[in-house]
Amino acid sequence: MNMTRLLIPTRKEAPSEIESLSHSLLVRGGYITQLISGVYTYLLLGLRIKNKIINIVREEMDYTHANEILMPALQPLEYWEQSDRRRAFGEILFSLQDRKNRELILGPTHEEVVSKLFAENVDTYKQLPLTLYQIQTKFRDEARPRGGLIRVREFTMKDAYSFDLTDKSLEDSYQKMVQAYENIFYRCGLPVVKIDADSGAIGGKGSQEFIYLHSTGEDTVIMCECGYAANEEKAQIKIETNKKEKTIDYTKIETKNITTINKLSDFFDLPKSKFLKAVLYIAKNEAMEDIPIIALIRGDLEINEVKLTNIIKLSGIRNMNDDEIKSYGMVPGFTGPIGIDKNIQVVADASVVPSYNLISGSNEINYHYLNTNYDKDWKADIIGDIHLAVDGALCQLCGKQLSSKKGIEIGHVFKLGQLYSEKFNIKVSGSNQDTITPTMGCYGIGIDRILASAAENTLKKDSLNWPITIAPFHVHIIFLGDEELSNSAIKLTIDTIEDSGLEILIDDRNETPGKKFADADLLGIPIRILISKRNTANGEVEIINRTTQKTTFAPIESFNDDVLDIYSELLNTYTV
RNA sequence: CGGGGCUUAGCUCAGCUUGGUAGAGUGCUCGGUUUGGGACCGAGAGGCCACAGGUUCGAAUCCUGUAGCCCCGACCA
Incomplete structure (x- = not known):
C-alpha cells in the first residue's frame, strides 16, 4: 500500500495529558486517537495490529476446538438481576432503555447471556465438554479510565466459556485454555507471568491472571525466586510467629x-510485632x-481489604471516619478489641492468635493496655488470613523474600463451578x-x-x-528520491x-528524508528497505532488519x- | 466518589497578575530552492479564547456556575 493513499497522521508531539510513553507513541504514530475519556478510534495502523492479534487468538482458540460465536452487546437487565x-x-454497567422502556445494558461481560444460551440449546451430556467463545466489544463505565488503552470504557475482549460434566473435565478444559493463552502471548511476542488471583465479582473457586510486568x-x-507468583490481593505469605511467652494479665499504661x-x-x-493494630x-x-467491623492484626502487618471483604462476606467496605469511631464509643488512635460495643463484628488475622x-489500644484517650492476649482477654467472630503481602515478606512455599x-x-x-x-x-441429561x-x-x-503492552515492550x-x-505491515519500503x-526493475x-x-x-x-525516517521509526515495521540514488547507483537497495539492527x-x-529470508527468520522467533 | 490540575488555531503552547483590535512555533495551502535523520525563503488560509450567566463603556483576562479532559487516591469482572 502506498502512503500517499493512507491516513496515517503522525505527529511530532503528543497531547500533553498523555503520560505513558507507549500511549504517546501510539498517538504520535497515528495508530489510535481518543474520542472521549476511555474511548478510542483505531486508525488504519492500529486496526491492522488489532486484527492480527485477533487472528492469532482465533487460531489458538479454534485449535482447542472452542466454538466461535458472537453474542450481542445489548442485554436485558433482568439477566443481571437473575x-x-x-x-x-453497580455503576460500571452502562444502562439504557428501549422505546418500550425496557431496561437494557451494554454488556461488560457475557456469563449471563452464555448461560441462557446454553440452557436453551444444550440438552444432553453427549454434547459436553463444550467451550464457546467470542471476540467482541465490551462496555464498562469505569470510574476512572487511564493509561491510554490500559483501562478503557469500550474495548475488545476475547471471552470464552467452558461447560463440563465433572470437576476433572473442567480441569482439562481449563488447562487447555491456559495452554492456548501461553501460545497466544508467545506468538504476540509478549512475555507474561501467570499468577494466582482473587476471583473478585465474577465469583468462582479458582483463578489465574496473565500479567505483563511493567x-x-x-x-x-508478589513474586518469589521459587516460582510462586500471585496478585497482591491473593498472595499468601509466611509469618514468623512471635516467641512463646507466659501470658500476663493486662494493665493500663499512659501513652x-x-x-x-x-x-x-x-x-x-x-x-x-509486639503491638495489636486495630482498623475500623x-x-x-x-x-x-x-455493619461496623473491627479488624485486628499484628502491628508489623497491613490489612488486605480484599481478603477481609471475602472473609466477612459483606460488600462495600470502607474505613470508618473519626465521628463514626466515636459514635461506637471508641477513640481514634487508641482503639482495641477489649470492652467494645457488642454490635461490632470482630475479625482477627491469624497472626494475632498465637x-x-x-x-x-484501650478505647480510652491517651491509654493503652500492656499484655493483652487473644482468647484470655478478647475473642474474634472470625479468624483468618487478612494480611497484605508486601515487598520483602517471606514466601510461604520456600521462605525466601x-x-x-x-x-x-x-x-x-x-x-466458575456451578455458580451460574x-x-x-442449566441442566443436561x-x-x-x-x-x-x-x-x-x-x-x-x-x-x-x-x-x-506489545508497544510498551518494544518501544525505544x-x-x-x-x-x-x-x-501492521511486514516490510516498509522508503523511497528517498522520486526518480x-x-x-x-525495482517495481x-x-x-x-x-x-x-x-x-x-x-x-x-514527497517528504524530506528526515521526516520519512522519523515516521518510519514511529511505524515500527520490522523490515525496512531504503531505495535512493546512493544505492541504486550500485544496482542495490539497502535492507534493515530492525530487530537485529543489521543492514x-x-x-x-x-x-x-533477502527480504523473505529475514521474514522467515523473524517469524521463527514467534512460532510455538 | 474524595483531592489536585488543565481547557486560547488541526497539534504544542504564550497572552490573564495590571480588562482596551487574538499571538508564536509546528502542521496545512501556493510558489521557489532543497533531499540519507523531523530542511530553507516568500506568500496565504485557519479562532464562539470550553459553555452559560454576571460585573464593566468595554472581558480570553475579573466573579459565579456548568461541562469536558488529565493526574493521585477509592473502586476495578
Whole structure:
C-alpha cells in the first residue's frame, strides 16, 4: 500500500495529558486517537495490529476446538438481576432503555447471556465438554479510565466459556485454555507471568491472571525466586510467629498522644510485632445496612481489604471516619478489641492468635493496655488470613523474600463451578437417566491490552518495534528520491515480494528524508528497505532488519530473496 | 466518589497578575530552492479564547456556575 493513499497522521508531539510513553507513541504514530475519556478510534495502523492479534487468538482458540460465536452487546437487565450481579457491577454497567422502556445494558461481560444460551440449546451430556467463545466489544463505565488503552470504557475482549460434566473435565478444559493463552502471548511476542488471583465479582473457586510486568501497570504482583507468583490481593505469605511467652494479665499504661504503631514502637522500644493494630471499617450487608467491623492484626502487618471483604462476606467496605469511631464509643488512635460495643463484628488475622502479651489500644484517650492476649482477654467472630503481602515478606512455599512488581493484566482465567449453572437452571441429561448440572469456566483476554503492552515492550525513544507476527505491515519500503519510484526493475521485485504474501507499506510521499525516517521509526515495521540514488547507483537497495539492527545490501533485481529470508527468520522467533 | 490540575488555531503552547483590535512555533495551502535523520525563503488560509450567566463603556483576562479532559487516591469482572 502506498502512503500517499493512507491516513496515517503522525505527529511530532503528543497531547500533553498523555503520560505513558507507549500511549504517546501510539498517538504520535497515528495508530489510535481518543474520542472521549476511555474511548478510542483505531486508525488504519492500529486496526491492522488489532486484527492480527485477533487472528492469532482465533487460531489458538479454534485449535482447542472452542466454538466461535458472537453474542450481542445489548442485554436485558433482568439477566443481571437473575444472576444477582447488578449490584456487584453497580455503576460500571452502562444502562439504557428501549422505546418500550425496557431496561437494557451494554454488556461488560457475557456469563449471563452464555448461560441462557446454553440452557436453551444444550440438552444432553453427549454434547459436553463444550467451550464457546467470542471476540467482541465490551462496555464498562469505569470510574476512572487511564493509561491510554490500559483501562478503557469500550474495548475488545476475547471471552470464552467452558461447560463440563465433572470437576476433572473442567480441569482439562481449563488447562487447555491456559495452554492456548501461553501460545497466544508467545506468538504476540509478549512475555507474561501467570499468577494466582482473587476471583473478585465474577465469583468462582479458582483463578489465574496473565500479567505483563511493567511499571505502568495497575496490578501488584508478589513474586518469589521459587516460582510462586500471585496478585497482591491473593498472595499468601509466611509469618514468623512471635516467641512463646507466659501470658500476663493486662494493665493500663499512659501513652499520651502516642497514636500510631510507629510512635508506639519508639516509645516502648519494642518491635512492631509486639503491638495489636486495630482498623475500623463499615461494610454493607444484603439489606444495605451498615455493619461496623473491627479488624485486628499484628502491628508489623497491613490489612488486605480484599481478603477481609471475602472473609466477612459483606460488600462495600470502607474505613470508618473519626465521628463514626466515636459514635461506637471508641477513640481514634487508641482503639482495641477489649470492652467494645457488642454490635461490632470482630475479625482477627491469624497472626494475632498465637501472639503473646501484645500492647493494644484501650478505647480510652491517651491509654493503652500492656499484655493483652487473644482468647484470655478478647475473642474474634472470625479468624483468618487478612494480611497484605508486601515487598520483602517471606514466601510461604520456600521462605525466601518475596518481591513485588507492577503489571498489566492481559488475560484472566476462572473456574466458575456451578455458580451460574444453578442461577440459570442449566441442566443436561446424564447417561444414567439422571440430570447433571454442568460446571463452568470462563476465560478472558484483553485484545487492546495486548496491543498496548506489545508497544510498551518494544518501544525505544521515538520508535516502536512490532513483532513480525502483529506488525501492521511486514516490510516498509522508503523511497528517498522520486526518480527511483518509476524504476521498473525495482517495481518488479516489490511485486514478487507481495506475491509471496508479505504486506508492504511504500513511502512514496514527497517528504524530506528526515521526516520519512522519523515516521518510519514511529511505524515500527520490522523490515525496512531504503531505495535512493546512493544505492541504486550500485544496482542495490539497502535492507534493515530492525530487530537485529543489521543492514545488508542486495541487488535491485533480487532483493526479494533477502527480504523473505529475514521474514522467515523473524517469524521463527514467534512460532510455538 | 474524595483531592489536585488543565481547557486560547488541526497539534504544542504564550497572552490573564495590571480588562482596551487574538499571538508564536509546528502542521496545512501556493510558489521557489532543497533531499540519507523531523530542511530553507516568500506568500496565504485557519479562532464562539470550553459553555452559560454576571460585573464593566468595554472581558480570553475579573466573579459565579456548568461541562469536558488529565493526574493521585477509592473502586476495578
